Amino acid sequence: MLRFFIKKLLLAATTLITVSVITFGLFFAAPNNPAELMCGNRKTCTPAQQESIARRMGLDKPVAQQYADFMAGIVKGRTFGEGDAMRECPAPCLGYSFRNDEPVTDIIGRTLPVTLSIVFGAAVVWLLIGVSVGMVSALRKGTIFDRGAVGFSLAGASMPILLFGPLLLIIFVYETGWLAYPSYTPITENPAKWAAAMLLPWLALGFINSALYARLSRAQMVETLSEDFVRTARAKGMTKFRVYGKHALRAAITPIVTIAGLDLGTYLGGTVVTETIFGFTGLGKASLNAAINLDMPLVMATVLLAALFIVAANVIVDVLYSFIDPRVRLA
Amino acid sequence: MTDGATGPVGLKVTTADEPAADVSATDAEKSVLGRSPGQLAWMRLKRDRTAWASGSALVFFALVAIAAPLIERLYGKGPLDRFSDKLDGNGNPLGYLGGVSSEHWLGVQPRLGRDILIQIVYGMRTSLLVALSAALLTIVLGVVIGILAGYLGGKVDAVLSWLTDLTLAFPFYIFCFAFVPIAVAQRYGPTDQEASWFRPLLLIVVFVLFNWTYSARLVRGQVLTLREREFVEAARASGAGLGHVLFRQLLPNLWAPILVTFSLNVPALITAEAALSFLGIGILEPTPDLGRLIADSVNYVRDDPAFTLTGGITLFVLVLAFNLFGDSMRDALDPKSDR
Numbered sequence: 001m002l003r004f005f006i007k008k009l010l011l012a013a014t015t016l017i018t019v020s021v022i023t024f025g026l027f028f029a030a031p032n033n034p035a036e037l038m039c040g041n042r043k044t045c046t047p048a049q050q051e052s053i054a055r056r057m058g059l060d061k062p063v064a065q066q067y068a069d070f071m072a073g074i075v076k077g078r079t080f081g082e083g084d085a086m087r088e089c090p091a092p093c094l095g096y097s098f099r100n101d102e103p104v105t106d107i108i109g110r111t112l113p114v115t116l117s118i119v120f121g122a123a124v125v126w127l128l129i130g131v132s133v134g135m136v137s138a139l140r141k142g143t144i145f146d147r148g149a150v151g152f153s154l155a156g157a158s159m160p161i162l163l164f165g166p167l168l169l170i171i172f173v174y175e176t177g178w179l180a181y182p183s184y185t186p187i188t189e190n191p192a193k194w195a196a197a198m199l200l201p202w203l204a205l206g207f208i209n210s211a212l213y214a215r216l217s218r219a220q221m222v223e224t225l226s227e228d229f230v231r232t233a234r235a236k237g238m239t240k241f242r243v244y245g246k247h248a249l250r251a252a253i254t255p256i257v258t259i260a261g262l263d264l265g266t267y268l269g270g271t272v273v274t275e276t277i278f279g280f281t282g283l284g285k286a287s288l289n290a291a292i293n294l295d296m297p298l299v300m301a302t303v304l305l306a307a308l309f310i311v312a313a314n315v316i317v318d319v320l321y322s323f324i325d326p327r328v329r330l331a
Numbered sequence: 332m333t334d335g336a337t338g339p340v341g342l343k344v345t346t347a348d349e350p351a352a353d354v355s356a357t358d359a360e361k362s363v364l365g366r367s368p369g370q371l372a373w374m375r376l377k378r379d380r381t382a383w384a385s386g387s388a389l390v391f392f393a394l395v396a397i398a399a400p401l402i403e404r405l406y407g408k409g410p411l412d413r414f415s416d417k418l419d420g421n422g423n424p425l426g427y428l429g430g431v432s433s434e435h436w437l438g439v440q441p442r443l444g445r446d447i448l449i450q451i452v453y454g455m456r457t458s459l460l461v462a463l464s465a466a467l468l469t470i471v472l473g474v475v476i477g478i479l480a481g482y483l484g485g486k487v488d489a490v491l492s493w494l495t496d497l498t499l500a501f502p503f504y505i506f507c508f509a510f511v512p513i514a515v516a517q518r519y520g521p522t523d524q525e526a527s528w529f530r531p532l533l534l535i536v537v538f539v540l541f542n543w544t545y546s547a548r549l550v551r552g553q554v555l556t557l558r559e560r561e562f563v564e565a566a567r568a569s570g571a572g573l574g575h576v577l578f579r580q581l582l583p584n585l586w587a588p589i590l591v592t593f594s595l596n597v598p599a600l601i602t603a604e605a606a607l608s609f610l611g612i613g614i615l616e617p618t619p620d621l622g623r624l625i626a627d628s629v630n631y632v633r634d635d636p637a638f639t640l641t642g643g644i645t646l647f648v649l650v651l652a653f654n655l656f657g658d659s660m661r662d663a664l665d666p667k668s669d670r
Contacts (some may be wrong), residue, residue: 015500022507026513109500118532154658158651160602162609170636215358269502273606277629284505291508294516299509306502314500 001049001322008318012311019307028298056098057297070095072249094304095297104301108287114184115282117194117276118201119267125206130213131253136213136223138221138252139244141284156211165204165277172200182278190255201278205271209263213256220252227251254324258317265313268307368587368664375663382659388652389618396456403449406563408435410619411442415507429637437641440624441631447638451645455620455625456514458649461614465538469600470593472539473546474585478577481554482546495544503541503607509539510537530614534607538600557647589662594660598653605646621646 058069069078074225077091084136088094089103097104137149172179182200185193224230225226225248233243270284281289287302359523368375376382395402400406403409417435418424422442429438429447436608437447480491557563558581607613608622616623621642628639 011496015497016499019500023509026509153649154655158598158654159648160605160643160646160650161623162605163640163647165635166625166629166632166639166643169632170639174633174636266502270505272504272610276610287505287508288612291512292611294512299505303505303509305504306505307500310502311500 004322007144007321008315012315016304016307016311020071020304021067021298023303024070024290025063027194027300031159053098057096060068085111091185094301094329097295097298099293099298101289107298108283108301108305111281111283111286112187114275114280115268115270115284117187117198118205118271118280118282121198122205122209122267122271123260123264125202126209126213128210129206130210131217131256133210133220134217135221135223135249135252136217138225140324142223146218149218153211153215153218156208157206157215161273161277164208165200168200168204169277169320182280183265184280201271201274201280205267205274213260217241217252217256220255221248224252254321259323261313261317261320262310265310268309268313270302343372372587372663373659376659379659379663382403382663385652385655385659388648389656390648392432392455392459392652395452396459396551399452402452406446406449408446408449410445410449411617412446412449414439415444416445418442418444423631423634424638428488429635429641431637438635438637440627441635441638443627447624447641450619451621451642454621454642455645455649457531457596457614457618457620458601458604458622459535461604462597465535465542465600465604466593468535468539468597469542469596470546470589471541473592474550474582474589476543477547477550478481478554478581478585481551482577483579492551493548495547498541503603504610506541507537507607507612508610511607525615527618530618533602534613538603542596542600544564546589547594548586549592552583552584556579591657591661591664594653594657598650598657601650601653607648623651631656644656 032222041099054152061069067251071090071227073089073093073095077093078089080087080089080096087096087098087103089105089211092105094104094108096102097107100107105289133149135151137146140146169181173212179199180198184231185199187194220325225244230243233247234240249319268283270282270287272282274280275285276281276288283302283305287306288301338531388487408414415423417432417439418441422444422592424439424441425445425583426438429441431438435446435448437451438451440447476491476495480488511533515525515529520531521660543560563580566576571580603624604613605620605622608620611626614620614623625639625642625646628635630644
């Protein structure tokens, strides 16, 4: 068990380091001039300005040295520039955004809670709706409810958030006025306001994903219900509720939990489209703005963070799965 | 329970099954003629009503996209023509539903005063062009990598599988934010005008780079079982080269999953392309594009909701048609489905 766990961790670490090398190479070692890219107004940037940026960011050093500095900064923190222009970047330092004149970690600390709020709330919505619709339609296979649910999951899976998000805004904000246009309030400040602002993004992201989960859980449940142990349990006189609700549900839901874990990892890296439609500045939107402003240290940090979420979700799902299903460990 | 109670459900199933049973019966009689799996799949597809509906929709969209210049001439308005006389003082379209009239069938764009219908026609052209070419190249790359990893095994397989895992670890959208502006800055100086083909090409490249993993895994899995079969051994024993075994012996056995993956990948790419263009990273002004049109319409969602919905619904119908057709195709190509 321990060996399996260590092997997974090592593999994850290798992957993350490779991702960081590739991203780093893209930004700082690509044949273009990173200092020129990061210069305030590229059209009027003088060579002297470029040089000072390069020196402040350490771009004049060899690339390998820059990469080592970056990695060391995550552990120890680092400083950029000297004299008046010196900027402190405490550990874990993921770089310094000269555009915003603050460490990248501060920006992430501000925007990540927004994304976390959106993703976890939406996940509750899509798991609740998706799994229950899927389970019920599997139990009532062939009925009108089932056919309705299948239709719902087909249409919902094709529904682009580019249509559904604005549609929710039109219905709930502009036409009926039931909700105000969302504006983020931290949960620590006012939980009620926080939830009210999150309602629309939860609905939007949650509904669209619930279609996929309904489809998946219906298929899983239909398969499980046809298995021998379900028939045996029913034949020996167990109640329907216990057989379907406990035994069959547990078997059917395992693969769904796996997929939900991986989806969560992907979404934590940023739900850019949702954030943009509803006007939130989450991790994804911050990264998009940084990309448009060519604020390279921030973009790079968000790429790494998002990759970390994906890889971590993979490891967690693998390890959890190995507890549930011992066959995985042997493979 | 009476027969009537089970009637509707049972009836539905038997009517769906009966013609199938008939055909398989006649199949058995005529089996002297023999039918290729392709012919069987085609027959199943022809009997599927969803396939007909979604297939016709796809043909219609394709025709619209191909004939866009012709439509422009018949309709009398280009995608960049501005009709400022159709806007009020605030730049909002005059009339109902965003200025729908006999002249402008889907209304006019607020502020810019462009005709929305012709924007959508040309926008669909961009979407389909990017999504189809990306899907095609994706599947080629995925199949080549998957077939090599599966057949050669050993070190090649280990390296290629690791490459797959690595690619999956990249956060797609965020990496695009990093990659696209850098690639643009690489080729164009700060004051240069980008060529209109550059962004679509860039999008295709990014999509191919990050999308091949699924088809590669699928093909690898299939090849792992196929390579132990006698026909492969026979080909090798008779001195066939690697290329022959891979592409003449193995590939023909993989068409079904390849076609299904391809047809379900296209709508996913249409969505991704629209999302990137919506975010301002994909297709840029003045190239007409669905995602860009929606991005613009969202600014006016309060005053002109019809505009927002028009673009969104077009995207939805396009994606839905592809998804339904892909599903039907999967059912038709699945040898286990006896529908």
